Amino acid sequence: MDERELLVLGLLMTQSQHGYQINDFIERNLGQVSDMKKATAYSILKRLDKQGCVDVTVEQEGNRPPRQIYSITEKGKLLFFELLRSSLIHAENVTPAGDIGLMFIDHLDRKDAKELLEIKLRKIEQLIGICSSIPAHEEGIGVNLAFRHRLALLECNRKFLMGTIQELNNLMKDSV
Amino acid sequence: MDERELLVLGLLMTQSQHGYQINDFIERNLGQVSDMKKATAYSILKRLDKQGCVDVTVEQEGNRPPRQIYSITEKGKLLFFELLRSSLIHAENVTPAGDIGLMFIDHLDRKDAKELLEIKLRKIEQLIGICSSIPAHEEGIGVNLAFRHRLALLECNRKFLMGTIQELNNLMKDSV
DNA sequence: TATAACATGTAACAAGTTACATGATTTC
DNA sequence: GAAATCATGTAACTTGTTACATGTTATA
Numbered sequence: 290m291d292e293r294e295l296l297v298l299g300l301l302m303t304q305s306q307h308g309y310q311i312n313d314f315i316e317r318n319l320g321q322v323s324d325m326k327k328a329t330a331y332s333i334l335k336r337l338d339k340q341g342c343v344d345v346t347v348e349q350e351g352n353r354p355p356r357q358i359y360s361i362t363e364k365g366k367l368l369f370f371e372l373l374r375s376s377l378i379h380a381e382n383v384t385p386a387g388d389i390g391l392m393f394i395d396h397l398d399r400k401d402a403k404e405l406l407e408i409k410l411r412k413i414e415q416l417i418g419i420c421s422s423i424p425a426h427e428e429g430i431g432v433n434l435a436f437r438h439r440l441a442l443l444e445c446n447r448k449f450l451m452g453t454i455q456e457l458n459n460l461m462k463d464s465v
Numbered sequence: 466m467d468e469r470e471l472l473v474l475g476l477l478m479t480q481s482q483h484g485y486q487i488n489d490f491i492e493r494n495l496g497q498v499s500d501m502k503k504a505t506a507y508s509i510l511k512r513l514d515k516q517g518c519v520d521v522t523v524e525q526e527g528n529r530p531p532r533q534i535y536s537i538t539e540k541g542k543l544l545f546f547e548l549l550r551s552s553l554i555h556a557e558n559v560t561p562a563g564d565i566g567l568m569f570i571d572h573l574d575r576k577d578a579k580e581l582l583e584i585k586l587r588k589i590e591q592l593i594g595i596c597s598s599i600p601a602h603e604e605g606i607g608v609n610l611a612f613r614h615r616l617a618l619l620e621c622n623r624k625f626l627m628g629t630i631q632e633l634n635n636l637m638k639d640s641v
Numbered sequence: 642t643a644t645a646a647c648a649t650g651t652a653a654c655a656a657g658t659t660a661c662a663t664g665a666t667t668t669c
Numbered sequence: 670g671a672a673a674t675c676a677t678g679t680a681a682c683t684t685g686t687t688a689c690a691t692g693t694t695a696t697a
């Protein structure tokens with residue numbers, strides 16, 4: 290559930306890091322994975338510290354701003370595994386975010402609806418392009434699984450949208 | 466984006482209603498669509514009122530608690546269409562909630578990982594059962610589209626999970 | 642007569658975002 | 670000398686949840 294906390298803890302599992310480093314890594318490498326904002330990462334680190342899930346040491350090079358280096362503690366590892374397990378077994382039992390709109394599509398006329406879904410289709414196709422051009426990750430299977438899953442869902446959405454657009458076309462023809 | 470607000474406005478598009486009615490409808494009929502809590506609906510209605518997106522009239526039958534009947538205004542309709550359009554064209558550009566865990570699956574041993582994914586698979590299959598037993602909606606295509614989309618995504622997840630579990634099995638055999 | 646259903650609401654809290662502030666260092 | 674990068678943080682705000690409080694009426 291608490292994906293952001295899991296993400297931060299997961300990154301600390303590989304190595305001790307300071308906040309800037311985590312934010313930088315997410316921005317550079319995990320752009321298609323998480324849109325967590327910087328302030329959020331900093332406040333999660335503080336929260337984890339308060340809970341005893343991380344240890345902090347301060348480092349300083351020359352006159353640069355001091356770095357707060359965070360290391361995951363035993364308690365933090367327990368939390369990590371707890372969050373990991375609950376994340377892996379979790380199945381969303383409600384309509385995915387963004388599908389509420391679909392339910393109300395009849396309030397638009399068919400032509401408008403079709404055009405909007407075509408915009409969405411183009412976005413999805415762009416995302417498919419980006420996602421399928423990511424080279425396979427060397428270490429472990431997890432990261433590759435995540436991207437393969439995302440790609441599978443995007444393809445599923447693409448197929449669904451194409452079918453729906455076709456259906457709207459047919460309905461428009463019928464009503465002429 | 467703001468799915469809950471869109472949901473409330475959408476329900477008010479069909480008819481004027483009071484808060485209890487909206488909550489009741491969601492609880493009874495939209496259990497697989499939204500998990501919005503009652504207090505949330507009430508506070509959204511207040512917010513919409515403050516923004517001039519709904520009008521309120523008070524009704525009372527006998528000595529029962531008075532009902533605040535909310536009707537959508539012209540401004541509210543504009544907001545509804547704005548939210549509807551942005552919902553329909555929106556494509557999530559990050560990994561779906563719940564997939565962060567997948568990235569860190571290598572921290573578990575294969576057997577554990579497999580068992581957790583099997584739990585998830587069973588949940589997904591249950592949801593598929595529920596979702597495919599919902600009778601088609603008579604009016605319009607929107608509601609049916611939403612359920613068909615959800616079903617398609619669930620099937621996609623099922624397929625992915627089965628493949629992944631198989632893959633974990635193979636990896637376990639190899640390492641013996 | 643107990644309890645479910647009707648009908649509303651508030652207060653406290655948690656999580657996240659936005660926007661701002663600070664100040665050093667490297668690079669153009 | 671200006672701008673980007675390094676490194677941290679806070680304050681205000683929004684959204685949503687949990688848990689509680691209130692009182693009536695229909696039903697078992």
